[in-house]
Amino acid sequence: MVLQAGEEVVLRLFRPSDLAQITELERKVYGSGAYSYYFFRQLHDLFPRLVWVAERGGLLVGHVCGAADCAGSTGWILNLAVQAHSRGRGVGGQLVSAVVEELRATGVRTIRTTLHPENEPAIRVFKRAGFVPVRIEEDYYGDGVDRLILQLTIKESD
Numbered sequence: 001m002v003l004q005a006g007e008e009v010v011l012r013l014f015r016p017s018d019l020a021q022i023t024e025l026e027r028k029v030y031g032s033g034a035y036s037y038y039f040f041r042q043l044h045d046l047f048p049r050l051v052w053v054a055e056r057g058g059l060l061v062g063h064v065c066g067a068a069d070c071a072g073s074t075g076w077i078l079n080l081a082v083q084a085h086s087r088g089r090g091v092g093g094q095l096v097s098a099v100v101e102e103l104r105a106t107g108v109r110t111i112r113t114t115l116h117p118e119n120e121p122a123i124r125v126f127k128r129a130g131f132v133p134v135r136i137e138e139d140y141y142g143d144g145v146d147r148l149i150l151q152l153t154i155k156e157s158d
Helices: 016-033 037-046 091-105 120-128
Strands: 010-013 051-056 059-068 074-082 110-115 132-137 147-153
Touching: 010 091, 016 037, 016 059, 016 074, 037 051, 037 059, 051 091, 059 091, 074 091, 091 120, 110 120, 120 147
Parallel strands: 074 110
Antiparallel strands: 010 051, 051 059, 059 074, 110 147, 132 147
16 A cells, blocks of 8 residues: 555554554554553454554554454454554555454454544544444443444355
């Protein structure tokens, strides 16, 4: 994927050597709500094919994290982060597509994610990927903030 002339962005699976960069990117995007270094390490240990990064010139510009339930029927996109300077250029959509394809390959039939109900750019990314809003859950994380639940249902023919 090319953002602008000469700015090639490469999607690839996360590697433990990315821990410092992914944690810093997460902090820049989410501030005090950011996932920790330990979270990314353990998520990689549990789901090595469900953590993807977007890289440009050796630096991470985005990442996405997925997981699947124990039954293997429902997947979640836990996190999507794209650096401000790379937003609006298709990076988020490509990351979502990568993790959706990996979840689909595992046999997952439903994929969900949560977003702040006013995060219109992220809502557009997920809607373009086929997700539909299913409900708003009040006080989702216990911090008084509601979350929009979106869902993608994978058809047998997919």
